[in-house]
Amino acid sequence: MTAPATPYVTEAGTEGPLVLCLHGIGSSSASFAAQLAGLPTVPRVVAWDAPGYGRSDDPDTAPGLDGYADAAAGLIRARGGSAHVIGVSWGGVIALRLALRHPDLVASLVVADSTRGSGADPEKAAAMRGRAAELAEAGPRAFAEARAPRLLAPGAPDELVEAVTATMADSIRLPGYGHAAASMADTDLGPELAAITQPALVLCGEEDRITGVAESQLIAGAMPKGVFVILSGAGHLANQEQPAAFNDWVRAHLRIAARVPESA
DSSP, X not given: OOOOSOOOXXXXXXXXXXXXXXXXXXXXXXXXXXXXXXXXXXXEEEEXXXXXXXXXXXXXXXXXXXXXXXXXXXXXXXXXXXEEEEEETHHHHHHHHHHHHOGGGEEEEEEESOOXXXXXXXXXXXXXXXXXHHHHHHOHHHHHHHHHHXXXXXXXXXXXXXXXXXHHXXXXXXXXXXXXXXXXXXXXXXXXXXXXXXXXXXXXXXTOSSSOHHHHHHHHHHSTTEEEEEETTOOSOHHHHSHHHHHXXXXXXXXXXXXXXXXX
């Protein structure tokens, strides 16, 4: 399979171990603003707009999960060495597949509010396959207004709801969103998770109403070096809802997995 063209990225930091951030199905690199700003200058932090999202070009054909993983692998190779990969939701599924498909390029994983893939549940897979038609009918802004509030913990500040809504509306379009939804509907990584041997931190907001705590616990428990952490006061977008706590856990993970000094 041929990976899509090189995606658009936002970067922070110039040295140290590479951290690659992969966003969720309704987002873009903008969702990692708090990580780009709040993580130290060491490591280097790179956040992409997935193929077909935001400022990245539309792929010629549906990439499938392997195509997205290969595109991420290309970003890592272009920077040399390997990367510590942070994946949120759909980005977490890509990160897991990347670790399976290109294990030499993945030094460790942070998988947040993610899933084995919608293919693990026929009902969820069917709903995911219907997403493209919903977007086509509603348009990006109305689609985002309907979905964004459920991504956050109940009682989330209005300004955060609006920020998530705006990011989604600015990031998603067809055919890219439909390709991403199809990749989720076609995927169940459950039987393969035991083969992921890199250190893996699995985070989940305690009020995640989308993928849920039990799914994250399952993912962490299936990986030989998986560690599970619940973030209080967060829903499905823990890295945006509780960025300080999220970043603290990432730094703690990197101190172990990449030997990043505590003072960095």
